[in-house]
Amino acid sequence: xxxxxxxxxxALLLVNLVALGTSRIATVVRAVALQGxxxxxxxxxxxxxxxxxVVALAVASAFLKGWLIPVxxxxxxxxxxxxxxxxxxxxxxxxLLLGAFATVAAVAAGGRLPAAETRLAPLLIPASLAxxxxxFILLTTRRKAINQVLGYLVLENGxxxxxxxxxxxxxxxxxxxxxxxxxxxxxxxxxxxxxISREFATLDTRELSLLKE
Amino acid sequence: xxxxxxxxxxxxxxxxxLAPSKVWRPRLVAATAAAHxxxxxxxxxxxGEVSPAAWLRLDAPGRLLLAVVSVLFLACAVYSVxxxxxxxxxxxxxxCACMLATLGSMSLVAYAQHLGLLWVALEATTLGxxxxxxxxxxxxxxxxxxxxxVISSVGIALALMGSFFIGYAALLGGREASLLFxxxxxxxxxLSKPWLRAGFTLLVVGYGAKLGLAPxxxxxxxxxxxxxxxxxxxxxxxxxxxxxxxxxRFAQITAAAGEGLFANRLLVGMGLASMGVAAALMLGQRDLxxxxxxxxxxxxxxxxxxxxxxxxxxxxxxxxxxxNALGKGVLFLTVGNLHRAFGGKTTAEVHGALRRLPLSxxxxxxxxxxxxxAPPFGAFLSELLILEAAFDARRFLVGGLYLAFLMLAFAGMxxxxxxxxxxxxPRSARDSTYRDSFTTFxxxxxxxxxxxxxxxxxxxxxxxxxxDAAAALAVGR
Amino acid sequence: xxxxWLVELVxxxxxxxxxxxxxxxxxxxxxxxxGPSLWQLHRDxxxxxxxxxxxxxxxxxxxxxxxxxxxxxxxLGALLVPLGTLPAxxxxxxDFVLFAYVFALGRFFTAAAALDTGSPFEGMGASRExxxxxxxEPALFFGFLVLARLSGAASLDRMLRSxxxxxxxxxxxxxxxxxxxxxxxxxxxxxxxxxxxxxxxxELTMIHExxxxxxxxxxxxxxxxxxxxxxxxxxxxxxHVVVPAxxxxxxxxxxxxxxxxxxxxxxxGAVESTMARLRLxxxxxxxxxAALSSGFALLFLAGGAP
Numbered sequence: 001x002x003x004x005x006x007x008x009x010x011a012l013l014l015v016n017l018v019a020l021g022t023s024r025i026a027t028v029v030r031a032v033a034l035q036g037x038x039x040x041x042x043x044x045x046x047x048x049x050x051x052x053x054v055v056a057l058a059v060a061s062a063f064l065k066g067w068l069i070p071v072x073x074x075x076x077x078x079x080x081x082x083x084x085x086x087x088x089x090x091x092x093x094x095x096l097l098l099g100a101f102a103t104v105a106a107v108a109a110g111g112r113l114p115a116a117e118t119r120l121a122p123l124l125i126p127a128s129l130a131x132x133x134x135x136f137i138l139l140t141t142r143r144k145a146i147n148q149v150l151g152y153l154v155l156e157n158g159x160x161x162x163x164x165x166x167x168x169x170x171x172x173x174x175x176x177x178x179x180x181x182x183x184x185x186x187x188x189x190x191x192x193x194x195x196i197s198r199e200f201a202t203l204d205t206r207e208l209s210l211l212k213e
Numbered sequence: 214x215x216x217x218x219x220x221x222x223x224x225x226x227x228x229x230x231l232a233p234s235k236v237w238r239p240r241l242v243a244a245t246a247a248a249h250x251x252x253x254x255x256x257x258x259x260x261g262e263v264s265p266a267a268w269l270r271l272d273a274p275g276r277l278l279l280a281v282v283s284v285l286f287l288a289c290a291v292y293s294v295x296x297x298x299x300x301x302x303x304x305x306x307x308x309c310a311c312m313l314a315t316l317g318s319m320s321l322v323a324y325a326q327h328l329g330l331l332w333v334a335l336e337a338t339t340l341g342x343x344x345x346x347x348x349x350x351x352x353x354x355x356x357x358x359x360x361x362x363v364i365s366s367v368g369i370a371l372a373l374m375g376s377f378f379i380g381y382a383a384l385l386g387g388r389e390a391s392l393l394f395x396x397x398x399x400x401x402x403x404l405s406k407p408w409l410r411a412g413f414t415l416l417v418v419g420y421g422a423k424l425g426l427a428p429x430x431x432x433x434x435x436x437x438x439x440x441x442x443x444x445x446x447x448x449x450x451x452x453x454x455x456x457x458x459x460x461x462r463f464a465q466i467t468a469a470a471g472e473g474l475f476a477n478r479l480l481v482g483m484g485l486a487s488m489g490v491a492a493a494l495m496l497g498q499r500d501l502x503x504x505x506x507x508x509x510x511x512x513x514x515x516x517x518x519x520x521x522x523x524x525x526x527x528x529x530x531x532x533x534x535x536x537n538a539l540g541k542g543v544l545f546l547t548v549g550n551l552h553r554a555f556g557g558k559t560t561a562e563v564h565g566a567l568r569r570l571p572l573s574x575x576x577x578x579x580x581x582x583x584x585x586x587a588p589p590f591g592a593f594l595s596e597l598l599i600l601e602a603a604f605d606a607r608r609f610l611v612g613g614l615y616l617a618f619l620m621l622a623f624a625g626m627x628x629x630x631x632x633x634x635x636x637x638x639p640r641s642a643r644d645s646t647y648r649d650s651f652t653t654f655x656x657x658x659x660x661x662x663x664x665x666x667x668x669x670x671x672x673x674x675x676x677x678x679x680x681d682a683a684a685a686l687a688v689g690r
Numbered sequence: 691x692x693x694x695w696l697v698e699l700v701x702x703x704x705x706x707x708x709x710x711x712x713x714x715x716x717x718x719x720x721x722x723x724x725g726p727s728l729w730q731l732h733r734d735x736x737x738x739x740x741x742x743x744x745x746x747x748x749x750x751x752x753x754x755x756x757x758x759x760x761x762x763x764x765x766l767g768a769l770l771v772p773l774g775t776l777p778a779x780x781x782x783x784x785d786f787v788l789f790a791y792v793f794a795l796g797r798f799f800t801a802a803a804a805l806d807t808g809s810p811f812e813g814m815g816a817s818r819e820x821x822x823x824x825x826x827e828p829a830l831f832f833g834f835l836v837l838a839r840l841s842g843a844a845s846l847d848r849m850l851r852s853x854x855x856x857x858x859x860x861x862x863x864x865x866x867x868x869x870x871x872x873x874x875x876x877x878x879x880x881x882x883x884x885x886x887x888x889x890x891x892x893e894l895t896m897i898h899e900x901x902x903x904x905x906x907x908x909x910x911x912x913x914x915x916x917x918x919x920x921x922x923x924x925x926x927x928x929x930h931v932v933v934p935a936x937x938x939x940x941x942x943x944x945x946x947x948x949x950x951x952x953x954x955x956x957x958x959g960a961v962e963s964t965m966a967r968l969r970l971x972x973x974x975x976x977x978x979x980a981a982l983s984s985g986f987a988l989l990f991l992a993g994g995a996p
Contacts, residue, residue, distance in 0.1 A: 158374075162374060
């Protein structure tokens with residue numbers, strides 16, 4: 001089981017890199033979808049036992065993040081008809097390196113912080129911090145609104161990973177609430193994206209500069 | 214069975230969304246708000262027995278928050294009846310439904326005893342208010358809504374992570390890992406310090422973004438500037454109070470765990486920074502709504518600073534929260550009227566308000582005094598109490614800066630507002646058809662009367678409400 | 691010497707062109723065509739060996755010598771890695787460094803031969819090839835470091851063959867990461883999509899193919915066989931990272947080895963069928979991602995993962 005956990009965390013870190021380094025928006029969307037599915041599997045693997053509630057949560061997570069949200073995002077992309085290239089304000093290679101640096105820092109920080117047990121925590125804490133950092137980098141260095149949405153999704157994924165450590169204290173009600181908020185947030189965000197593109201004929205947030213001090 | 218003040222607005226939100234009549238929707242909103250206030254008063258009088266392990270429980274701080282939110286919302290709901298009837302050309306389905314949904318979520322914040330539930334409620338308020346900002350459907354309001362959503366959502370996400378860190382600190386403490394505030398307070402000394410510090414920092418950043426503390430304040434001027442006045446009132450009065458409550462609860466836990474000095478330093482630092490930034494940006498501000506937004510940033514900085522002064526300032530902090538919420542309500546509701554009458558919100562378009570729209574104009578003027586802390590309004594007392602707490606703790610630099618920033622803000626706000634109020638109205642405004650009506654005037658008047666009352670003589674029930682909440686939040690600090 | 695080794699040696703000299711045939715067949719089948727026979731490269735090599743050599747007037751001895759050196763270095767690389775049931779013929783501590791730079795030597799001479807022709811196309815191909823090749827070194831070396839850490843050995847042979855079954859199961863994550871990195875290195879070194887398209891006819895889009903445009907006859911046969919051998923060696927390396935050494939014993943082990951190589955070739959064919967060539971700008975990003983992938987494997991080992 002440990003090796004499965006390790007492999008899942010390794011895959012998650014790799015997906016972060018892909019999301020940071022690729023130049024096509026469609027690839028980023030698919031990477032984030034894959035991350036959602038991996039998180040569902042991770043939830044089951046971390047719990048150890050397979051109870052109906054765990055399975056339901058994993059399936060819900062995989063379904064929402066792995067299928068439904070990408071479908072909404074792809075529809076938004078089609079409606080808007082923008083160029084499907086990521087336009088970063090910080091180059092792709094520097095953001096990739098920054099993400100790698102953040103991952104190393106996350107592992108170092110994870111080693112410093114005290115852990116409650118030795119099975120899950122040493123893997124999940126660095127993975128969570130690294131994913132949050134990658135999401136943050138995506139959020140702040142991308143110009144197109146849809147990429148910022150994707151960065152937000154990665155950020156939420158990182159937080160979800162950490163939440164797996166608190167499995168007993170966080171009944172599924174709240175985890176379901178988290179997922180639901182995520183879904184609603186994405187829905188609202190994509191509607192906004194649609195309106196942005198209609199008004200500004202672009203999704204470049206540099207254009208959103210009418211309001212100044 | 215979830216409590217009525219939470220369920221009623223959410224259920225009515227669905228009803229209002231489906232209601233076919235444009236005229237009746239605002240009236241339903243107002244009726245729901247009135248019922249909500251009645252339910253709140255009933256809940257205050259008969260708290261009922263709820264087990265300490267419940268996720269939804271109205272403790273003393275929650276009671277205060279619920280009362281503030283309810284009163285403010287009733288005023289806004291009555292106002293929106295008049296406002297929406299004036300703006301018949303716009304569809305109001307989403308507006309009304311979102312207003313009620315926001316009310317329900319804010320009530321949920323008051324009841325939430327579980328870290329996670331609190332978070333869900335605050336995220337719901339973010340999502341509920343976003344469509345409200347976008348009501349005017351202009352390019353600028355899209356931009357404002359986008360910035361609001363992105364910054365608030367990221368802030369909320371970081372706050373969730375901070376909540377998780379606190380939960381993990383509890384896990385490490387050896388006890389049964391529980392995210393209920395009561396349990397966390399009780400087990401505070403055994404919480405793991407590194408996790409607690411990291412968690413609290415994230416919470417301050419995350420919920421601080423929702424409050425509008427610097428440097429996460431950049432969405433405020435845009436959102437408040439482009440939203441309708443009544444939405445500004447809900448945001449500035451209701452949402453900020455909710456976020457501050459969350460912050461106060463966490464500060465309490467952190468202090469009870471022995472990291473009070475760390476928490477206080479962080480809060481005071483961010484508070485002063487926000488006050489400074491706001492005061493600087495308010496000077497020479499020509500847009501009335503943006504000016505009010507900066508005033509809100511400044512007031513939130515003030516409240517953060519007051520929270521960082523420890524248990525001695527607890528009563529003053531909460532008292533000021535009440536004054537600020539009600540006072541901002543007055544200002545935003547009247548600025549909306551000015552916007553309607555003059556067709557603009559900058560000092561280029563608005564001048565001579567006292568002549569053109571005397572009722573709203575004078576209300577705005579007195580609201581300005583109320584918010585900036587002029588006697589005999591309540592804010593004067595609360596700001597004085599906070600200053601006293603600062604000097605009692607021998608923090609003279611903090612107190613001095615606090616005074617200086619308040620003066621700067623007063624100067625900035627005063628200059629802009631007086632430029633808008635005095636003089637002769639332009640010809641275009643004189644010919645416009647907008648007139649003050651009961652529904653667009655009375656709510657703001659009522660709120661102003663309350664702030665005045667609190668300044669002259671704080672009624673005993675209100676005083677008890679505030680001091681109970683202050684005492685509950687001061688345990689362990 | 692055992693009989694099995696003799697058979698294996700003979701078989702293994704014939705396998706490299708077969709791998710190229712498998713890749714081409716996979717691509718053809720994926721595109722709905724029948725495609726060339728699996729033994730087509732063998733036939734091409736025999737044909738080329740009989741053809742006349744045509745040398746350009748501007749070339750020097752470098753041009754003639756380079757294919758031989760390419761083949762020699764590829765053979766040397768083959769001797770350094772275990773091949774299924776055969777242990778590595780040459781093994782000493784630190785030989786992984788020799789392994790990396792043996793290929794670099796071959797590449798140096800191929801690029802030199804390309805420059806020797808004086809053709810601008812070939813010069814362009816040489817600069818591209820070298821420009822991407824140095825980026826594969828971090829991925830390769832991180833991978834070797836992980837293997838060394840896991841097996842406690844410093845020689846390629848022992849690194850790849852001392853991964854026992856149980857330890858392998860526990861170390862899946864680092865090995866998977868290293869395998870991902872090595873796969874990208876394989877695609878780059880052998881000039882496969884998404885780095886380089888081996889089937890393109892447009893010189894401006896070529897990297898490896900354009901460097902060998904001027905070779906003909908037996909020299910071209912040497913070059914082609916050397917390229918196939920490089921593919922074979924790197925695939926064997928990858929296979930040994932992924933599959934524990936204990937599985938390779940006896941005839942069944944040899945069959946497994948061949949099957950594994952074919953599987954890798956099919957995977958390469960699948961990747962080539964589904965991906966387009968990356969913009970040259972983005973190839974360094976891919977390679978650095980591969981290096982980071984292997985680097986993360988180190989994180990797992992060093993970061994105190996259980």
